[in-house]
Amino acid sequence: MDAFVIEGGARLEGRLRVKGSKNAALPLLAAALLTDEPVTLQDIPDLADIRNMLRLLEELGVELDGKPEDTDGDWDGTLTLRTSDEASSHARYEIVRTMRASICTLGPMLARRGEARISMPGGCAIGDRPVDIHLRGLRALGAEITLDGGDIVATAPGAGDRRRLRGGQVFLGGPSGPTVLGTANVMSAAALAEGATVIESAACEPEIVDLANLLNAMGARIEGAGSPRIRVTGVESLGAARHRVMPDRIEAGTLICAAAMTNGDLTLENCPLDALMAVSDRLAHVGVRVEAVGPASAIDPMRASVRVTCERTLRPVEITTQPHPGFPTDLQAQFMALLCLADGNSVITERIFPERFLHVAELSRMGAQLFRQGSTVVVTGVKELVGAPVMASDLRASAGLVLAGLAARGTTVVNRVYHLDRGYEKLEERLASVGARVSRVDAAKLDAAVRL
Numbered sequence: 406m407d408a409f410v411i412e413g414g415a416r417l418e419g420r421l422r423v424k425g426s427k428n429a430a431l432p433l434l435a436a437a438l439l440t441d442e443p444v445t446l447q448d449i450p451d452l453a454d455i456r457n458m459l460r461l462l463e464e465l466g467v468e469l470d471g472k473p474e475d476t477d478g479d480w481d482g483t484l485t486l487r488t489s490d491e492a493s494s495h496a497r498y499e500i501v502r503t504m505r506a507s508i509c510t511l512g513p514m515l516a517r518r519g520e521a522r523i524s525m526p527g528g529c530a531i532g533d534r535p536v537d538i539h540l541r542g543l544r545a546l547g548a549e550i551t552l553d554g555g556d557i558v559a560t561a562p563g564a565g566d567r568r569r570l571r572g573g574q575v576f577l578g579g580p581s582g583p584t585v586l587g588t589a590n591v592m593s594a595a596a597l598a599e600g601a602t603v604i605e606s607a608a609c610e611p612e613i614v615d616l617a618n619l620l621n622a623m624g625a626r627i628e629g630a631g632s633p634r635i636r637v638t639g640v641e642s643l644g645a646a647r648h649r650v651m652p653d654r655i656e657a658g659t660l661i662c663a664a665a666m667t668n669g670d671l672t673l674e675n676c677p678l679d680a681l682m683a684v685s686d687r688l689a690h691v692g693v694r695v696e697a698v699g700p701a702s703a704i705d706p707m708r709a710s711v712r713v714t715c716e717r718t719l720r721p722v723e724i725t726t727q728p729h730p731g732f733p734t735d736l737q738a739q740f741m742a743l744l745c746l747a748d749g750n751s752v753i754t755e756r757i758f759p760e761r762f763l764h765v766a767e768l769s770r771m772g773a774q775l776f777r778q779g780s781t782v783v784v785t786g787v788k789e790l791v792g793a794p795v796m797a798s799d800l801r802a803s804a805g806l807v808l809a810g811l812a813a814r815g816t817t818v819v820n821r822v823y824h825l826d827r828g829y830e831k832l833e834e835r836l837a838s839v840g841a842r843v844s845r846v847d848a849a850k851l852d853a854a855v856r857l
């Protein structure tokens with residue numbers, strides 16, 4: 406197992422390019438199941454979750470041209486997918502358990518093939534992760550859904566190759582708001598359903614807009630993506646398309662926090678500024694400046710170049726995570742690390758995944774002053790964090806610990822960085838390229854005192 410060894414205190418200075426979004430790419434890849442025509446995606450990030458999704462799609466009969474493992478380490482992020490064999494429609498437990506986002510193959514497979522069998526995803530470090538709303542939505546399109554031996558078994562109404570979902574009224578609201586992948590599943594399925602569908606309380610995340618853009622390029626008729634009400638007019642079939650994955654707003658937010666915590670001066674290219682308005686608002690209150698560079702007329706708000714600098718003293722703020730356009734839960738841990746160094750008390754409330762605080766104990770090992778009450782944490786800023794061996798537990802908590810290590814005095818060892826590799830491509834190399842003193846090591850070679 407790998408670990409990161411970080412010597413804190415180096416300012417981040419220079420230029421980095423934001424990679425394509427993991428959370429956009431996963432449902433975009435699954436959309437290839439909706440057609441037997443070629444779908445080409447560009448700017449796919451090379452991540453563990455992406456490689457797991459590609460492994461799953463191959464098992465489901467999708468041929469891949471341009472796989473990352475077929476290049477010698479310099480994959481350009483472009484891949485063409487073509488469904489050639491629809492015999493196997495079973496997403497097995499062995500793959501689904503490694504990546505619960507496999508659930509986003511359910512809607513496309515059901516819509517195109519009339520049937521789908523997918524292992525019920527388990528929970529993970531941040532919560533139970535139920536899929537009840539996904540299933541409610543697909544049932545509203547006429548699907549018959551049962552559970553068999555831990556698998557979700559879904560069939561569309563009708564017989565043989567005449568099986569086809571029926572458009573309808575779908576409500577996707579839940580106790581914690583809409584569901585992102587549930588919206589992706591239902592929107593993808595409705596694209597091939599007979600008749601019209603209205604999705605109420607749809608997720609408004611930018612990744613849903615990115616998916617709707619691909620589906621419409623394939624011939625779907627989707628309106629309102631990005632708003633709580635999406636209208637879909639079903640079509641008989643979908644065809645070929647080429648699409649560039651939107652930039653990763655969570656990676657961008659993570660890198661912005663890294664620059665701020667090291668009092669750096671970092672320019673980020675391909676930054677989806679328009680998808681980060683809630684984050685920019687909180688950053689401005691903290692005293693972090695994120696300024697688009699270049700002539701105003703030439704700025705693409707979804708792929709801007711931005712310069713990140715910050716004031717000497719960071720101010721405390723209140724943050725509550727919400728469904729988009731609110732503050733994203735996926736940046737909660739990273740902002741907690743940032744606010745550990747603010748001058749005063751901040752309050753962070755987690756409304757999406759109330760248990761998403763595995764980073765709290767680890768940050769406390771580094772001298773952070775954190776007081777948790779249920780889904781709220783009070784962060785009392787400290788003058789400095791102190792390096793220590795810490796344990797990564799889930800993707801974004803791991804990112805928060807890396808950020809803390811970059812700013813801390815002394816050495817931090819972040820163990821189990823396989824969590825990080827799920828969502829950040831070559832993070833240590835990219836941070837080191839802008840001045841961070843971080844290296845990836847085999848934990849077995851570390852002194853037992855720092856190996857957790």
Ligand code: EPZ
Nearest residue numbers: 428506534535536537538539579581583584585586735757
């Ligand atoms: C997506 O997960 C993201 N993953 C998550 O990012 C992100 O944290 C989450 O959306 C919320 O923004 C991908 O896009 C691959 P949800 P998703 O369904 O779609 C409850 C990361 O770090 N819920 O929107 O699975 C659920 O428990 C990952 O990149 C139900 O109750 O999340 C949660 O409280 C982590 N029933 C809330 O809704 C359901 O059927 C939002 O979950 C579905 C969800």
